[in-house]
Amino acid sequence: MGHIRFDHRAVVAAAKAERGTWVLAGVYPTSMSGKAAVLRIALARRMPSYEPAGTFEAYHAPHEDGGTAVWTRYVAGLPAVEPRPSSKTYRVCDRGTGRGYEGVRIVTVTVAPECPRCGGPRGEARPHRFSEDGAWYIVDKWSNGCGHTDSYDAVLAEYRKLVAQLEEAEQRDAARAVKAGPAQAGEYTAAVLLLNTAAAETRGLLARHGAQYLDMRGETEAARRIQEELKRRSGAMSARQAATFLVELAAARQACDRCENGRVNYQAEDGEFVSLRCPTCRRDVVPNA
Ligand SMILES: [Zn+2]
Numbered sequence: 001m002g003h004i005r006f007d008h009r010a011v012v013a014a015a016k017a018e019r020g021t022w023v024l025a026g027v028y029p030t031s032m033s034g035k036a037a038v039l040r041i042a043l044a045r046r047m048p049s050y051e052p053a054g055t056f057e058a059y060h061a062p063h064e065d066g067g068t069a070v071w072t073r074y075v076a077g078l079p080a081v082e083p084r085p086s087s088k089t090y091r092v093c094d095r096g097t098g099r100g101y102e103g104v105r106i107v108t109v110t111v112a113p114e115c116p117r118c119g120g121p122r123g124e125a126r127p128h129r130f131s132e133d134g135a136w137y138i139v140d141k142w143s144n145g146c147g148h149t150d151s152y153d154a155v156l157a158e159y160r161k162l163v164a165q166l167e168e169a170e171q172r173d174a175a176r177a178v179k180a181g182p183a184q185a186g187e188y189t190a191a192v193l194l195l196n197t198a199a200a201e202t203r204g205l206l207a208r209h210g211a212q213y214l215d216m217r218g219e220t221e222a223a224r225r226i227q228e229e230l231k232r233r234s235g236a237m238s239a240r241q242a243a244t245f246l247v248e249l250a251a252a253r254q255a256c257d258r259c260e261n262g263r264v265n266y267q268a269e270d271g272e273f274v275s276l277r278c279p280t281c282r283r284d285v286v287p288n289a
């Protein structure tokens with residue numbers, strides 16, 4: 001494909017008319033040319049319409065015709081515009097894949113922030129309440145500025161593909177860790193090896209199941225720390241991530257100089273002696289009698 005001329009003056013005029021709103025600058029034949037255009041827009045290099053440098057932001061995303069879409073927005077002035085999200089989260093209806101009626105299940109999906117057809121930003125979620133078979137449900141509805149509609153089925157498929165890719169990558173990661181030999185994880189060394197071995201065997205193994213497994217194998221303290229961390233992350237953690245978490249916790253413990261054996265002891269203003277569990281070490285500590 002030869003050189004493509006885009007009407008950047010018109011793009012800039014449209015973007016300036018609606019500061020903060022993304023405008024399609026062009027669809028480039030390759031991802032390399034798209035990426036180069038993103039850089040040139042931000043720096044206003046060989047693109048005089050976008051001067052002065054720094055007044056426009058740009059990003060690139062796949063376009064359904066196989067090219068790379070470049071979107072830009074005018075950001076000069078105040079107040080600062082919202083940063084572009086790295087993903088979008090929506091609650092959608094899952095009606096199963098069978099032919100018959102299977103009822104409805106609400107699934108929270110995290111997907112790309114762009115429309116898969118044109119690369120334009122996906123819309124903001126608006127809660128929508130509905131009833132079915134005598135039960136009430138809340139899902140999200142959104143409309144994309146580009147005018148393309150995301151169906152719940154398409155978004156679910158996109159999400160499941162992302163999850164499968166992530167699970168595959170984590171499985172490979174865990175296998176690599178097992179091959180590399182036991183990690184330096186202090187008292188968790190055995191637990192980390194168990195977790196990595198299990199995560200390498202079972203694709204998509206969750207931290208919750210990893211913790212149960214550790215508990216059964218006598219690694220009860222490690223299992224409790226994972227359960228604690230799971231609560232903190234509101235349940236979203238894989239067994240592979242749990243193994244990484246234990247390695248980090250062991251390192252933090254080793255470096256901790258704030259406590260004595262997992263306890264922070266001090267005298268409060270009223271003269272009372274207080275002994276708290278160290279938030280860095282997170283050891284189980286027996287309360288003082
Ligand atoms: Zn679109």
Ligand SMILES: [Zn+2]
Nearest residue numbers: 256259278281
């Ligand atoms: Zn400590």
